[in-house]
Amino acid sequence: MQQAVTSLISFCKIADPRGNLTVVEQYKEVPFAIRRVYWTYDVPTGESRGGHAHKHCREVLVAVSGSFSVTLDRAGERHTFLLNHPYQGLLVDRGVWRTLEDFSSGAVCLVLAEDAFDEADYIYDYEEYRAYARRL
Numbered sequence: 001m002q003q004a005v006t007s008l009i010s011f012c013k014i015a016d017p018r019g020n021l022t023v024v025e026q027y028k029e030v031p032f033a034i035r036r037v038y039w040t041y042d043v044p045t046g047e048s049r050g051g052h053a054h055k056h057c058r059e060v061l062v063a064v065s066g067s068f069s070v071t072l073d074r075a076g077e078r079h080t081f082l083l084n085h086p087y088q089g090l091l092v093d094r095g096v097w098r099t100l101e102d103f104s105s106g107a108v109c110l111v112l113a114e115d116a117f118d119e120a121d122y123i124y125d126y127e128e129y130r131a132y133a134r135r136l
Helices: 126-135
Strands: 006-010 012-014 021-023 036-041 049-054 059-065 068-074 077-083 088-092 097-101 108-113
Touching: 049 126, 059 077, 068 088, 077 088
Parallel strands: none
Antiparallel strands: 006 088, 012 021, 036 108, 049 097, 059 088, 059 108, 068 077, 068 097
């Protein structure tokens, strides 16, 4: 299987008594052109988001408010990350199954995506994903 790249990225945090500021730019902190930005919020207690993989699209996930856990699965090898700092992002490479859980009250997950939405890029069925991952 092709080695997927997943890493935590620390963004610059500009501290100011009036409030902190973090800046993210494509091809600098984010290693790709940002073609789509979206966010999830008001996730009910006990619910999860994600539950899919992308064939091509890479993403950076940021907890801009609150916290949540992200479990990444590379064909059965699982790692869980707690996102709870707005100056930190999780780079999720293509071909990696992701599940977002344990959202705190008021949590907001911002996603910086490499590609515009394309339904054909998604794998929603885990068994189909496992078969796909074996071919990589």
